Amino acid sequence: MDAMIEPVPGPSAAGPLLALRGIVKQFPGCLANDHVDLTVGRNEIHALLGENGAGKSTLVKIIYGVMKPDAGTITWDGRAVTIANPAQARSLGIGMVFQHFSLFEALTVAENIALGLNNPADRVGLNDRIVDISTRYGLPLDPDRAVHDLSVGERQRIEIVRCLLQNPKLLIMDEPTSVLTPQEVKKLFETLRRLAAEGCSILYISHKLEEIRALCERATIMRLGKVVAHCTPAQKTARELAELMISATLKPQDFRQRTGRAAAPRLVLDRLTIRSNQQFGTDLKDISFSVAGGEILGIAGIAGNGQSELMDALSGEIPAGSPKNILLDGAEIGHEGPTARRRRGACFLPEERNGHGAVGMMTLAENGFLSANVRAVLNRLGLIDRKRTRAFAAGVIKRFDVRTTGPEAEARALSGGNLQKFLIGREVVQTPSVLMLSQPTWGVDAGAAAAIYEALVALADAGTAIVIISQDLDEILLLCDRIAVIAAGRVSPPMPVKEATIEQIGLLMGGGGAPVAEVAHVPA
Amino acid sequence: MFRLEPRGERSQFWTFCSPVLAVALTIVTMALIFAAMGAPPLAGIETFLISPLLSVSGLSSLAVRAAPLIMIGVGLAFCYRANVWNIGGDGQFTLGALAGGGLALFFPNQAFWWFYPVVLIAGVLGGMFWAGIVAFLKLRFNANEILTSLMLVYIAQLVLVWLVTGPWRDPQGYGFPQSAMFGAGSTTPDIFGTTMHLGCILAPLLAIAIWLIMGRTVLGFQLRVVGQAPRAARYAGFSNAKLTWIALLVSGGLSGLAGIIEVTGPIGQLTTGITPGYGFTAVIVAFLGRLHPIGVIFAGLLLALSYLGGDAAQINLNLPNAITGIFQGVLLFYLLGADILILYRLKRVKRAVQAGIPALEPAE
Numbered sequence: 001m002d003a004m005i006e007p008v009p010g011p012s013a014a015g016p017l018l019a020l021r022g023i024v025k026q027f028p029g030c031l032a033n034d035h036v037d038l039t040v041g042r043n044e045i046h047a048l049l050g051e052n053g054a055g056k057s058t059l060v061k062i063i064y065g066v067m068k069p070d071a072g073t074i075t076w077d078g079r080a081v082t083i084a085n086p087a088q089a090r091s092l093g094i095g096m097v098f099q100h101f102s103l104f105e106a107l108t109v110a111e112n113i114a115l116g117l118n119n120p121a122d123r124v125g126l127n128d129r130i131v132d133i134s135t136r137y138g139l140p141l142d143p144d145r146a147v148h149d150l151s152v153g154e155r156q157r158i159e160i161v162r163c164l165l166q167n168p169k170l171l172i173m174d175e176p177t178s179v180l181t182p183q184e185v186k187k188l189f190e191t192l193r194r195l196a197a198e199g200c201s202i203l204y205i206s207h208k209l210e211e212i213r214a215l216c217e218r219a220t221i222m223r224l225g226k227v228v229a230h231c232t233p234a235q236k237t238a239r240e241l242a243e244l245m246i247s248a249t250l251k252p253q254d255f256r257q258r259t260g261r262a263a264a265p266r267l268v269l270d271r272l273t274i275r276s277n278q279q280f281g282t283d284l285k286d287i288s289f290s291v292a293g294g295e296i297l298g299i300a301g302i303a304g305n306g307q308s309e310l311m312d313a314l315s316g317e318i319p320a321g322s323p324k325n326i327l328l329d330g331a332e333i334g335h336e337g338p339t340a341r342r343r344r345g346a347c348f349l350p351e352e353r354n355g356h357g358a359v360g361m362m363t364l365a366e367n368g369f370l371s372a373n374v375r376a377v378l379n380r381l382g383l384i385d386r387k388r389t390r391a392f393a394a395g396v397i398k399r400f401d402v403r404t405t406g407p408e409a410e411a412r413a414l415s416g417g418n419l420q421k422f423l424i425g426r427e428v429v430q431t432p433s434v435l436m437l438s439q440p441t442w443g444v445d446a447g448a449a450a451a452i453y454e455a456l457v458a459l460a461d462a463g464t465a466i467v468i469i470s471q472d473l474d475e476i477l478l479l480c481d482r483i484a485v486i487a488a489g490r491v492s493p494p495m496p497v498k499e500a501t502i503e504q505i506g507l508l509m510g511g512g513g514a515p516v517a518e519v520a521h522v523p524a
Numbered sequence: 525m526f527r528l529e530p531r532g533e534r535s536q537f538w539t540f541c542s543p544v545l546a547v548a549l550t551i552v553t554m555a556l557i558f559a560a561m562g563a564p565p566l567a568g569i570e571t572f573l574i575s576p577l578l579s580v581s582g583l584s585s586l587a588v589r590a591a592p593l594i595m596i597g598v599g600l601a602f603c604y605r606a607n608v609w610n611i612g613g614d615g616q617f618t619l620g621a622l623a624g625g626g627l628a629l630f631f632p633n634q635a636f637w638w639f640y641p642v643v644l645i646a647g648v649l650g651g652m653f654w655a656g657i658v659a660f661l662k663l664r665f666n667a668n669e670i671l672t673s674l675m676l677v678y679i680a681q682l683v684l685v686w687l688v689t690g691p692w693r694d695p696q697g698y699g700f701p702q703s704a705m706f707g708a709g710s711t712t713p714d715i716f717g718t719t720m721h722l723g724c725i726l727a728p729l730l731a732i733a734i735w736l737i738m739g740r741t742v743l744g745f746q747l748r749v750v751g752q753a754p755r756a757a758r759y760a761g762f763s764n765a766k767l768t769w770i771a772l773l774v775s776g777g778l779s780g781l782a783g784i785i786e787v788t789g790p791i792g793q794l795t796t797g798i799t800p801g802y803g804f805t806a807v808i809v810a811f812l813g814r815l816h817p818i819g820v821i822f823a824g825l826l827l828a829l830s831y832l833g834g835d836a837a838q839i840n841l842n843l844p845n846a847i848t849g850i851f852q853g854v855l856l857f858y859l860l861g862a863d864i865l866i867l868y869r870l871k872r873v874k875r876a877v878q879a880g881i882p883a884l885e886p887a888e
Contacts, residue, residue, distance in 0.1 A: 356753070
């Protein structure tokens with residue numbers, strides 16, 4: 001099982017280090033990689049750029065041997081190879097630093113690194129080699145410290161050193177800066193440049209545009225499983241890169257007849273500022289907007305810019321600092337929890353279905369009860385009214401054409417799209433005055449998405465104010481009257497969708513990378 | 525070689541069959557232990573598990589032993605369903621005995637019919653108070669309830685020892701560490717003229733009540749959601765603090781009730797040895813019963829049998845009484861081991877593939 005290919009110096013050294021041709025990977029209901037070509041040269045820092053769901057991770061997993069492609073060829077160092085598993089990828093000289101670290105908190109740095117070595121013999125003199133490598137590449141690490149004492153940046157260094165110990169020729173970094181401070185980002189970049197200069201190519205995955213412009217020599221941009229461009233990032237502006245990345249396949253916008261009538265605002269956010277309760281969360285800063293009855297407001301943005309915190313603030317899972325920060329039909333509700341807000345007429349559905357919007361091990365009837373008991377009154381004197389609960393779920397199933405055996409089916413038995421139809425239906429049939437949704441069609445097939453859109457439009461036409469937080473720009477352009485962009489916890493002033501241009505939106509989305517702006521200041 | 529492979533979902537079959545497998549393996553292991561200790565294995569099993577069931581007095585002793593186990597176990601199951609890990613049932617049992625027992629000692633000659641129920645209620649409140657400390661520490665200081673509830677067991681035991689050797693010691697008790705016997709007005713009624721008492725009827729009724737609460741009420745629903753998916757509970761607007769309080773107060777109250785019934789019934793006074801570890805055995809009862817109130821009834825009977833079997837083995841086979849603890853420990857060991865089959869399946873792997881230690885791969 002050792003290296004099937006002995007690295008051969010000589011003629012092959014001239015060509016590219018890694019070349020993928022025509023890589024295809026099909027998942028059920030989704031073509032994750034559609035004839036993808038990628039070439040990484042020697043000494044090169046190569047960016048792989050794209051939105052969430054563009055197929056970057058799938059491609060990288062194929063390179064690292066975690067997944068097998070359905071079609072296509074991989075050429076490594078001038079030779080065609082098949083990479084069966086990560087161990088083989090490592091023996092070829094491919095290392096990878098994952099976004100989520102796999103470290104044991106209770107063990108020391110050296111122990112963690114020893115656990116990741118393929119060959120037990122490599123453990124001899126490990127401490128010296130860790131110190132040696134970490135000083136050579138500016139990654140200071142004390143091998144004897146316990147991991148639980150270390151900062152996130154230091155933990156990432158362990159992962160990098162773990163890779164470097166194997167003398168890789170290609171280092172894959174998956175969203176490495178998403179958890180780092182600006183100072184740590186700066187240091188990381190120095191290390192990566194040094195590595196590249198010494199002959200270790202880097203494949204750098206990110207959706208942070210300024211970062212890529214500052215660091216990478218070449219870029220491959222993906223969208224919806226396809227490569228849309230190969231380019232030199234330094235020659236493009238952030239705006240141009242954003243356009244390439246999101247270049248929305250604009251569909252005709254006649255999904256709904258926009259009335260444009262001026263209704264009273266039903267939901268108002270007034271300078272909402274909230275600290276995230278997550279360790280690597282995004283704080284919400286000074287968010288103000290209002291949504292009128294009959295209006296659909298879309299909030300676009302790249303993942304991890306505060307969307308989940310905003311959703312929690314809207315639902316009341318995190319209360320706002322002051323009651324005045326959120327108004328619902330004129331009432332101050334910032335301090336209220338989800339139940340009180342439901343009582344006033346608000347409904348909401350977070351992005352995550354499993355374990356947040358629904359409980360997988362419970363039946364659809366019970367999942368209906370979960371959020372609808374307040375408004376649809378499914379209990380009598382503290383007892384679950386089983387007849388009404390079942391009838392409620394059956395009604396949602398029927399109206400939204402949910403494919404299932406009935407209200408007694410467990411939620412986890414449903415496909416993602418079907419469950420989402422049920423959950424959206426659960427909120428829609430409560431005829432809320434304000435409906436707030438995150439990623440309403442995430443992982444949902446086109447048919448189910450169309451059904452969800454139709455229901456939302458009908459609800460808006462009946463006077464409900466709707467807020468949709470979505471990373472799918474097409475969806476927002478299709479469905480919404482106005483669009484705002486969330487970036488680094490701030491929300492841009494909403495503008496009418498008709499007047500918004502892709503350039504504007506792209507700039508707002510990409511311009512939010514606060515940590516990067518300080519590090520990578522490239523004159524536009 | 526075998527390897528464990530994730531099933532990707534919970535196996536319904538093994539959820540119910542893992543206790544059966546665990547009991548079977550425990551019996552086999554017990555036979556081996558009997559043999560190692562010089563007792564004939566089959567006769568040992570017969571004495572330990574079967575002979576106590578062959579007489580009316582044996583069955584009535586079984587019910588007496590099972591009553592506190594079921595009461596505490598059903599409370600723990602209720603609590604564990606909400607993801608609150610109270611393992612201090614023994615302490616709450618002791619506080620229940622002290623609160624109700626203290627009341628009975630202060631009013632030794634009450635003849636009012638309502639006095640006994642008041643004593644029981646005092647026992648419930650005593651258990652609730654002890655569990656309430658755990659809830660307070662958990663919610664106010666984020667203190668781990670496993671540790672605090674366990675430590676409170678030892679505090680409760682020391683309080684008990686102090687009281688029965690000091691202020692509450694029976695002046696006519698020849699210096700033994702025990703209180704006076706309770707008066708007639710505060711004694712658990714016997715039933716059918718056997719050793720069985722009120723608790724033997726109350727325990728299964730309470731189990732059924734908890735079953736209905738968990739399955740049919742909004743409260744039970746909230747409790748199950750908070751246990752299975754805390755984020756969904758937050759989304760639904762259920763208060764985690766309120767549910768933690770309720771879970772601990774209910775389980776503490778049931779343990780306290782078991783405690784006061786035990787001291788006003790079979791024991792009749794406060795002594796230093798009012799519990800042979802019922803609160804800890806009840807943890808096994810709750811898990812063996814799959815955290816289901818009806819399952820807890822059967823599990824309570826089985827573990828009650830282990831106490832009777834231990835006595836029988838001591839008398840008939842000259843084996844040490846510790847055999848009860850061994851049985852319970854072995855059973856819990858196998859149960860936890862067998863439970864892995866709910867989420868994993870065993871798979872045969874060929875030796876050849878095993879060359880080299882596989883490196884860590886991040887879970888995707």
